[in-house]
Structure formats: structure tokens, C-alpha cells
Amino acid sequence: MPNIHIVTDSGARFSNPRLIKHYPVTILPNEIEIGGKRYKEDIDLTTEEAMQLIGMQKQPPKIIPPSESDYAELFAKLSYHYDAVISIHPSRELSESWQNGRRAAQQVSGNCEIAVVDSQSLCAGQGMLIRVAARAAQEEETVEDVIQAVRGAVERIYSVYYVDDLHYLRINSIMKASHAILSTKLNIKPFVSLEEGELIVIEKVRTRPQAIERLVEFLVEFIELDDAVILQHRPNISEETRLLQDRLSVEFPGQHFPFAMYSATMASFLGSTATGVAVLEKEVDDLDYDF
Secondary structure, three states, rough: OOEEEEEEEEOOOOOOOHHHHHHHHEOOOOEEEEEOOOEEEOOEEOOHHHHHHHHHHOOOOOOEEEOHHHHHHHHHHHHHOOOOOEEOOOOOOOOOOHHHHHEEEEEOOOOOEEEEEEEOOOOOHHHHHHHHHHHHHHHHHHHHHHHHHHHHHOOOOEEEEOOOOHHHHHHOOOOOHHHHHHHHHHOOEEEEEOOOOEEOOOOOOOOOOHHHHHHHHHHOOOOOOOEEEEEEOOOOHHHHHHHHHHHHHHOOOOOOOOEEOHHHHHHHHOOOOOOEEEEOOOOOOOOOOOO
């Protein structure tokens, strides 16, 4: 089996946080600028502390991804010890991380292959691709097969969030100002989806019970799930998450739906009061139509 190392940034979140302890994964920290001060994500600030600070600001934090030199230094170091490096980045539509990683990979000489992957996602979507990469590295026989497994999984990752506070959606131009103002007056809450790497508003609801029901409807559209996680804005289980888990236990008997805090990187787009789900749809083998 090939000797492969996985790289990502601190915006990634995992349905099982123990994953990175069992596989060769390096996480480079994003920097977060909140209220004029810069912090290294998950190093200088925990996610809970970052959420509290973000919730007190009128302007969204600025996310500064690892630089080209950060990636180049790490890739060069890893190239001496591994056959390949798979670097999994947030959507290039939302971050400069992928571009930095791509330019850095071009600087690395030698026999180590550097695959720079645009996850077309954020947060848990990145984490799911890391799990795919780690599993494929143990199961596949070639580097090319592992990279293909990761790139193929990009199209099977979906996520949607119910956003309670529309302020960040408006500032980040995810929602038009006029729509946000009207929706706030009418107490209407939007659903935001990651589609082709971009955050877009797909529909709106009026109440939290309706939001929970819509999240369930979103999930039951999938035949089988390879991975799933509920994303919330606090470390302890929220009432929305508990209700969602109860509903999903009926729809998906035996399927586990863990919860995690979404990252401060994701909060820079959605604010600090969202609830969402991310899923990796199970790969479906080609059907045999010979009768």
C-alpha cells in the first residue's frame, strides 16, 4: 500500500474527532481576525471561545488561510518521508487556500506526488474527504487509486444549514440586503446550502420545528449514507440537535448521527447561531441491467 500523508486546514470538522489520531494527518491553522485581533484557529482560541467573540461583533471575522509558503514548507518536509501528499482544501470559491496549496505543490521536486484537492465544501465536508482519503490509503494499492477515491467523493458531499441570524448572510452577500431585512421583519429563516462550492439560499421557513422537519426531509432524500454529522454552534447538545437526532433515529434505524460544533471558519459566513447537517452519500456501484 502507498505511504500517504493527508493535509488540511483548521476549518475542517469531523464526525469522529479521533480520526486524526489514527491516520497521518497534518492540520495547518487558519488565522482569524476578530475585532482587530488575530488568532490561530483552534490554537489561540477554542471553537467555543471563537463563537463567543464572533457573536459580539457586528462585522464577520476575516479568515486568513495558510499561505503558499506555509504549504510549501510542509509539502517539502513531507516529501522526504511519503510517496504522496493529499492536501484537502475548502472551496476555492470561498477561500484562497486551494490556490495557495496549488502554487506550493509546484515548488516541490522529487518523486513525492502532491494532490491538491478542492473539496467544494467547508467544515464537515472537508473532514469527510479526509476520512475517505485515510480509508482509501489503507485499502487501495496505488496512489492514483487513492486520489481518485477522494476526488470522486467530492460530488457525494452535501450540506445545508438553518440560519437563525441573517446579519452575516447579508454582510457576506449570501443574501440580498432587501431580502434579509424583509425576512427579519417577517421572522423568516433561510436555509443555506453548499452547492458547487458556493453558499446559496435555497428556501425559507418560519419556525424552528419547521426547520427541523426540513433538515429531516433533506436527509431522507438519500438512499444510503456513508457519513453524517449534525453541526451546531455550541459544545453541548442543543435542543434542536436532540430533536433532530430523535427524528432521524426513526427514519434511519441503526444509523448514528453525531454532533459537532461547526468551525469558526464556517461561522465567518453563517454567524454563530446556525444549525446544519453534512452528509457523504454512499457510493453506488454501477447497476447491472442484464436480465
